[in-house]
Amino acid sequence: MREQQLQDILQHMPAGVATLQGPELCYGFVNEAMHTVLGAPVREGQPVAEHPGTIPADLLEVMQQVFQSGRPYVAKAYCIPLPAAEGKKPTPRYFDVALEPVREGDGPVSGLLLFAVDVTAQEEARQKAHHLSIETRRLDTRLRVLTETVPQITFTVDAAGKYEYVSPQWYYFTGQPPTADLNAIWPLLIHPDDRLRVLYQSDSARAAGIGWSYEYRLRRHDGQYRWLLSRALPELHAPDQAVFWHGALTEIHDQRELAEALRRGEAELRFLADSIPELIWTATAEGFIDYYNEYTAEYSGLTKEELGPTGWINLLDPSEQAGAARRWVTSIASGEPYEGLFRMRRHDGRYRWHIIRARQLADERGPRWFGTCTDVDDQHRLREVLQTQYDELARTNRDLDTFVYTASHDLKQPVLNLRGLFEELRRTASFNDPEDKKIVGMVDEALGQLDATLLELAATVQDQRGLSAPVETLDLRSVADEVLLGLRVQVQESEAVVDLDFSAAPTLTYGRANLRSILHNLFSNALKFADPERPPHLQVRSAVTETGQPVLTVQDNGLGMELPGRPAPVFQPFARQHPHIAGAGVGMYLVQRIIASRGGHLDVTSKVGQGTTFTVHWFEN
Numbered sequence: 001m002r003e004q005q006l007q008d009i010l011q012h013m014p015a016g017v018a019t020l021q022g023p024e025l026c027y028g029f030v031n032e033a034m035h036t037v038l039g040a041p042v043r044e045g046q047p048v049a050e051h052p053g054t055i056p057a058d059l060l061e062v063m064q065q066v067f068q069s070g071r072p073y074v075a076k077a078y079c080i081p082l083p084a085a086e087g088k089k090p091t092p093r094y095f096d097v098a099l100e101p102v103r104e105g106d107g108p109v110s111g112l113l114l115f116a117v118d119v120t121a122q123e124e125a126r127q128k129a130h131h132l133s134i135e136t137r138r139l140d141t142r143l144r145v146l147t148e149t150v151p152q153i154t155f156t157v158d159a160a161g162k163y164e165y166v167s168p169q170w171y172y173f174t175g176q177p178p179t180a181d182l183n184a185i186w187p188l189l190i191h192p193d194d195r196l197r198v199l200y201q202s203d204s205a206r207a208a209g210i211g212w213s214y215e216y217r218l219r220r221h222d223g224q225y226r227w228l229l230s231r232a233l234p235e236l237h238a239p240d241q242a243v244f245w246h247g248a249l250t251e252i253h254d255q256r257e258l259a260e261a262l263r264r265g266e267a268e269l270r271f272l273a274d275s276i277p278e279l280i281w282t283a284t285a286e287g288f289i290d291y292y293n294e295y296t297a298e299y300s301g302l303t304k305e306e307l308g309p310t311g312w313i314n315l316l317d318p319s320e321q322a323g324a325a326r327r328w329v330t331s332i333a334s335g336e337p338y339e340g341l342f343r344m345r346r347h348d349g350r351y352r353w354h355i356i357r358a359r360q361l362a363d364e365r366g367p368r369w370f371g372t373c374t375d376v377d378d379q380h381r382l383r384e385v386l387q388t389q390y391d392e393l394a395r396t397n398r399d400l401d402t403f404v405y406t407a408s409h410d411l412k413q414p415v416l417n418l419r420g421l422f423e424e425l426r427r428t429a430s431f432n433d434p435e436d437k438k439i440v441g442m443v444d445e446a447l448g449q450l451d452a453t454l455l456e457l458a459a460t461v462q463d464q465r466g467l468s469a470p471v472e473t474l475d476l477r478s479v480a481d482e483v484l485l486g487l488r489v490q491v492q493e494s495e496a497v498v499d500l501d502f503s504a505a506p507t508l509t510y511g512r513a514n515l516r517s518i519l520h521n522l523f524s525n526a527l528k529f530a531d532p533e534r535p536p537h538l539q540v541r542s543a544v545t546e547t548g549q550p551v552l553t554v555q556d557n558g559l560g561m562e563l564p565g566r567p568a569p570v571f572q573p574f575a576r577q578h579p580h581i582a583g584a585g586v587g588m589y590l591v592q593r594i595i596a597s598r599g600g601h602l603d604v605t606s607k608v609g610q611g612t613t614f615t616v617h618w619f620e621n
Contacts, residue, residue: 016095016116019102020048025063025112027051037095037116039082054080059097063112066099070109073099077123080116094123153249157232159206159242170249175221191217191225198230209234209242215252226253279344279373281312283358285366287332296373301347312373317343317351324356335360335367340492341380344373352377473509476502476542476552483519490527496536498523505542505550508618514594521591522614526556531609550618557611563604 010017016034018027024047035041038053052060059078066073075097081090098115148154148167156165163182171178174189190198194216205212211233217225232247279300280293288309297303300315308314313325320342331338338358343351358371480500484491491498508515523538530536539555592602599619606612 014118016114016118018114019111020063020067020114021111023067024049025067028111033118034114034116037080037082037118054082056080063099063114066101067109067112070101070103072101077119077126092120093118094120151251153228155232155247155249157202157206157245157247159244161203161206164244173220173251174218189219191219193217205232206242206245209236211245211247215256218249226251227256228252278375279312279354281371281373283369283371285332285368287328287369299346312344312356312371315344317345328358331358331360332369335362338371341376341489344375353380471509471511473507474512474515476506476508479512479515480519480540483516483523486520487523487527490524494527494530494536496527496530496538498538498540500540502540502542505544508542508550510598510618514598518591518594518616521588522554525588526554526558526612529558529612530556531558531611552616552618553613554616555611555613560606560608560610560612562608563606 010029011031013031014033016031016037018030018034020026021028026045026047027042028044030038030042030044038051038055040051040053042051042053048055048060048063059075059080062073062075077094078097079092080095080097081092096115096117096119098113100113100115101109102111102113104110148169151169152167153170153173154165154167155163155170158164161183163186166182170176171180174185176185176189187195187199198214198216201212201214211231213229213231215227215229218228220226229250229252230247231250232245234242235244235246237243276293277295278293279296281289281296282291283289289307289311290309292304292307292311296307296311300307300311302311310325313321313328316324324340324342327340328338330336337360338356340356342354342356344354344356345351353376354373355376356371356373358369361368361370477500480502484498490496526538527536534557537557539553541553541555543551543553545551588602595602595616595618600617603615603617604612605615
């Protein structure tokens, strides 16, 4: 009864149990678990060698050796591949296999007791842990190589503040031997002025379980203290308890010195800007002002907060603010320099003329604007007075010049008539006066003197107008820029666009005064007779004709004019096409005279409402 109960218990055990009887090791009792291990049911009395199932040959050999020697044997995590479906690989299974000899009393071995306990899950976990351990060692080796090759000192500190690890860079930097006691030496290498602060900050961070980031000076192997940045983060273990701090030391000595130099330089520049009696400001890439020098507050009577991000525009004359703001927005969008002449309100409420300039600086920190507002009120008013006096003198001079030239020209014909009449009188008349020859000589001399006087008057007028100025090789763009600089106010007020292209013929051999006078009259006329419905647009081009002669064209989009015949009325003295616009009507007449005096001529084409084109032929073929 008890034997049957024992068999029932063994039959349902999760471990495989089998008895092997006799020298041939024939199957005796085999429980269900062992049938699974063998892969198929076996018959009682059947030798193991005839039906080994999944038992490998080496295990069969060990069974025979155990039977013969009588010594038990245990194989840990022995692999017995279980049979698989057709076309699939057998599934490896791991068992702890025990072979125990069976004796009857003290007699010889009569059989074996075979145990097989499935430990597949444990073995797979062990193998996975083994692979993870290998991978961990590999990653640890890689991490160690990385930390020991980067130009930083890496370290690990425990919760008590003791250094568990420091990379070799620390020894290279400090010059300490590898046998040095880190925990004793490290604090002594910190600069005395930084030591207490560093120790307190690191202790506070460890007590709070947080990381740290601070700068301090550490003594290098040559005795020099260098600034380092220390950063560390905690390694948290459950339940959120910091056990280790891993960090790095980065040398920032050069960067810190550079930052200090930049700070000193910025302070010096700011001091210099505050010392200059001129409004100086800076603006962001978006055009909002973020700095005013001290003089700006003194001049405007407003604080920097009251000036705000658009302060200088608010200080302008109300009639000029909209135009100035539009031009400023255009410069911000395009990056082009900003320049304009505006009236700006002083602290006493008086508006004074200022030249406002701004330039964009783009560097690694991004674009920024630097601007100035220069008070030119005294110069501007003086220039207006001088310009008025100059215009008056020029007008008087032109009137006198025209009168003298016209008089000398008109008197030439009467003199010629007198000389002709005198010659006829001398040829046909006779005088019975012994002094006749003397009288005739005196008349000839008087006529000659009158003729010479008229020629001298004409030559004087010609010299006065600069028609006989010496020639030189001139750069057309340079002279044009000089003329436009003198017309800057008219250009800015009319928002004129001037396109200059002298690439085809960049230079001209001519009198400088003559060239300036020609360009000044052509440009100022284009601005004066601009169409009020659109901004002036001047296109100035130089070229060379097929015969090699230089020409210049000045085309505008102004009012235009009617040209009924030749010579064009615009070239006549005192001729005016647009009486409603102020002018004397002699400018183009003088231009034509200057060009003609140098051997050239001036052509004009025009359409009313579309514009006018002047073509200067500098020299005749």
